[in-house]
Amino acid sequence: MTTVAEFIERNREQLVERYTEAVGKLESARGLTAYERTDTFPEYLSTLAAISRQGHRGDPVRTKKRLEETHISQRVRVGFNQEEVTGEYVLMGRLISGLWEALPLEQQPAQEDTRLLFEELEGAMDQVIVSFSGYSQEDRQREKRFLHRLNALAMEVMGDGEYSVPLNERLGALVEVVQEAMRADGAALLLADAGGMVLLPTTYTGRWNARTESEPVAVDGPTFVARLAASEEPLELPDAAVAGHAVSEGVRQSGLHSLLGLRLWPHGKLLGVFYLGVAELRPFEPQARRYLETLVEYLSGIIQKALLLQQLRQANERLRKSETLYRLATEAISDAIWDWNIQTDTLAWSGGVEKLFGHTREQLGGHISGWSDNIHPEDRERVVHGIHELIASGAQRWKDEYRFLHRGGGYVHVTDHGLVERDASGRAVRMVGAMQDITASRGASEALRASEDRLRLAVRAAELGTWDFNPVTGLLRWDERCKALFGLPLEPEVTYEGFLAAIHPEDRERADAAVQRALQPASGGEYDIELRTVGSKGRAVRWVRAIGRAVFEGGRAVRFIGTAQDISERKLQQQESQKRAEFAEQLIGIVSHDLRNPLNAITLSVAALLRQEELGERQAKGLARISAATERATRMIHDLLDFTRARLGGGIPIERKPLELHAHCRQVVEEVRLAHPDREVEVVQSGEGRGEWDGDRLAQVITNLVNNALAYSPPGTPVRVETRGEDGTVLLRVHNAGKPIPPELLPHLFEPMTRGRPGGDAASRSIGLGLFIVANVVHAHGGTIEVRSEPGEGTTFTARLPRRAS
Template sequence: MTSSRVPGPELAWQLHAECPDPCVLFQAVRDEAGALLDFQWTALNPAAEALVHGLGLGPALSAWRGGLKGLPERGALGRLVDTGAPLSFEVQGRVDGAERWYRARVLRRGDGFSLWLSDITDVSVERRALREELEQERAARAREEHLRLALETAQMVTWEWSEARLTLVWSHNAEAFFGHPPGGPGDTMEGFLERVNPSERTRVAEAFLQGLCAEGPYTFQFRGPCADGTERCFEVVGQTFREEGRPTRMLGVVMDCTGRERAQAALREAEERYRLVSWATNDVVWDWNPSGEHIHWGESCLTVLGYASEEMGGISWWEQQLHPDDRELVLSSLGHVLQSGGESWAAEYRFRRKDGMYVHVLDRGLVTRDAQGRTLRMIGSMMDITERKRAVERMQEEAQFRERFIGILGHDLRNPLNAITLSARQLRRRGAMSPVQQQLAQRIETSAARMGNMISDILDLTRARLSGGIPLHLSPTSLPAVCRQVVEELTVAHPGREILVQAEGGGEGIWDPERLAQVVSNLVSNALEHGEREGPVFVRCRDEAERQVLEISNPGEPIPSHLLTTLFDPFRQVGAARSGRGSGLGLGLFIVRELVEAHGGQVTVRSTEHEGTTFTVVLPRDARGAARDVGGALPEEAHTG
């Protein structure tokens, strides 16, 4: 026993007898207050002395951490001394240049502990080798899984043929790929050929024989029937490997090219149809190789443009015939298609005829490219659309005239309508009228009010279409207050119907209160007319950051999906109202959208069987910026601070 402080004879004998493996006794090193500072060994048996010398360790345990990896922290060893609970762990160190692993056991001895070390290097090496073997096995399985997924994603299978076995080996997905029953495509060339279309078996067998002699990759196609009675097209890509000049092995893949073949056949059919159509029309057909100047022009150029085909020049001549105002845009779009790999091009522009007049043409072309994406050819047709353009312009002028007429008519109708309303109101105030007369006067006033709403809708439509937007008069507004006011008015007009208002947050913003009331009124009236008569209508307001959200929903049958895209268009109606009173003109939702967008907001709708129909309006907290954008009037800005 070697020790820096030699223990008693009994302890030395015990270390020799009980610790054939390296054993070290450590004593706690404490300060005057008894706080643990470190541990220092006090005794070593011969095996431990050789180990400490081999590792170059000092007496302090804190210095051992550089030579032995895996030692517990000082606090864990301090707890062992305090509690007596033993510790077990593994450490690693380099002894005489070789990595060694030890199983360490620590037991308390007085104000210290004994550290026993058992060499487990051989076991650790075996475990590490086993782990590496398992990792390699997992990596191989992962590669197999990746290959399986790649083959399934790419819609292909792999195959291998060897001269030694004279068999075909397919990847695991071959049965599903070929659509065959159990047994797949077979493990012999003869069995595989039975899966090939009978009319192609001889050709496919010859293709395999030619592949044996080929230098480098080779490819061929074949057709084969499937179990469901359909026929699919396959493409084989393979390569032959040789030893001493003799073919010994073939590897390859089979890809399903049925979709590609169908697409190519459809393209050929479309090209033939296009060629026949060009013969039957007066379109000017052209054919251009972008790498050169020349353009081949069809025979229709004389009829359409006044030029004989030999008078039509190349690409530079065509550029000069473009209208100066259109030239830059047309050339830019054509260049973008050619350089970006696009397949088609279309442009409308003005082209100069032989007589010097410009005609409007619609020019369309298809781009043909090689396997590297280089442009080989561009074929297209030029159609004279001058008369169509003129017809569209006339239609636009007529539409503008009609809208102006409607606007003027709606404005001038107000005067006689106001007279009718005032007269009916005066008659009702006379006490001498009979109940029947009172009812007739009430009906006149109600009908006049409805007609007034229609005129207001017509005027809003005219403003939206002709004036660039509906003007707003903005001021500080409470959306919940507007909703409650509208709901009170509608509740009087619809007795027995339940309209619930829910508000979350203050709902304050800079808006046009009259126009917001019009939005709420139109949406709630729409819900009352088209929702279930027994079901309630919900009006919800809530704050969201810098936005205000308004939702109006009702139960009932959903709006058909094909009507949702045009629901906010003018003169559109979903169907007959359940209340029997339609809006008449179908302008309510159109005006709602125009008013919301004039505020810089957005309105959307969702309608399902389970949730019913919900219109959602999202408004910015301050609509002044949006109103300026559409040219709206802001006479109330002085009151907004």
């Protein structure tokens, strides 16, 4: 078996030439020289070959990583985008695997070798995604700009230390920034009440009229807002104008149509719901969903900190009267709350510091250094300088993000907010704040971006179409590839009725039934179907396989997503193979039937000649050989006719009649003995042998099994035939002491055209249909047959025959 390394080394120049030609067709490659287009590809091929030979270890792996980093950096400099760079590694995989795709399986590389190649290429694509961070430069700059604006407004939301304006009156500017960032026509924010069971209308911007939005919304109700509160992912509403009571009166009067929103869910607790709307009917692309998640996550942090500081502000008023009440309030909050006496540099922590970072209050000590010493060395100077500079400037609020040491080892990312308390002269005397662990949210956002990018690349590489159906609203979204598979135009949106119309009429009802079944909770949501498409205007038929899964909420399907793949070529190959097989089997039956007449004539003629008295010894032997050969040909023709009946006629026909199987078996074995006078065939019988069987067909079974045992056993060894009556069945067992049948042949022994191990008696060999016919006759009687072949034990065929038809 050839290795991947050998394929690469033999075709190195051809691979480089095709790679350079394909890369040169990219828009970003215009103006590049052939050397720049090729870049490190020749050396990279050598590294892949070395990994194929040595495995994933040693210098080749380090060299491969260096070459990938060099290649990605070079592509970034000349203007390639992420998709084009990852496409180069997809192209490498196609070019290399294309070297052996048309070869027989035994000439292709081993599966483990091929898997290692594609793992290395996937690793390179992951490196590309990490390098490009999943966003274009323009998207990242836009995100930074609006996050900066939110950050600038955050201080206003935190409110004045002495005079606190109600929070809902300070959130409008933040919501307007998110609305502008998403290019929406209106936005709404509802915050959860203390019990988390009701959402209270808080802020509305754009086309929404806040005066019409005054009623609380139950989180367990049927509305779109309630669905947002229960969903972990952003949700869309295609058209609010026709959504009825799923949306409020204010939404219906606003002129907004398509809605997109998600819940505010910091630390696993519902904070509120944010959603926005646009005036036109349109779907929201995945990038918009991800962008909204980033903005709302940041908005959640601001609101949560505002709520926290509002609580702290209220607590401070009470704490001036009672230090005990202060401790109870801070310990009730899950974040790490700290209280810094600026005059003495003593620092007090809430119990949350141990829960988040593993440090007890005693381990951190009572000095401010217990905090600063645990800040990451790369962040320490910036953070400490920043907080002292803010105190000196006379400002009141401080915020920063940095890495803080966890007691268990390693650093966690935190966001930290603080409020400065000053005396009558303006001197800072106290600072109270809260630290929050944001490691998981940061990691989840980055992992989600990488996962979405990998999925998008995988779908494109496999040439799959994707679809997304909302059973509640009836909205069906197809990508361009999916529309092309069904022969539909790219411009208009697809409806479910349009999907059914694009299916071949003979498959349409079956496809609709499969969809409806998948949308029922009892089905598990699984959907897998092969169907034919005709497209618009009766275009040519194409075979498509569609695979999907339904998502359920409260026993109702709320989303149905999946892929579609063109399988026309595979279906055509299957049909052609079936036609060829049926033609061959029909031809066998016709030829076998027509050969019986000339063979009968030969048999009769030989019999007549043998009766002549003047035959010499030589002539008699010749006629005897002709007679034996004719009988063997006749047996083969009978086997072929039975094979044709079994494959094309629905099985071998049998005619049951009362039969004593013990006596019948002795008679058949005696006939076999006459043909093999030099061999010992032992017959053993026990139990009741009466039943209803087709005697002629069972004679075929016994004859084939005994002849097979004689042909594949040493001349001096006996063959044992046993019939044994049991409850409801009679057992037929034939055993010989020959060499065991090879294990790899056992599963295929009863298939047509299959012979046993080499070395049997050449004179008694058949065309490989004997055991196939044996199995079909036994099965036609409702019985079973099995074979056991072990070294030292010989080979045993065991058939169990029911006494009567079931």
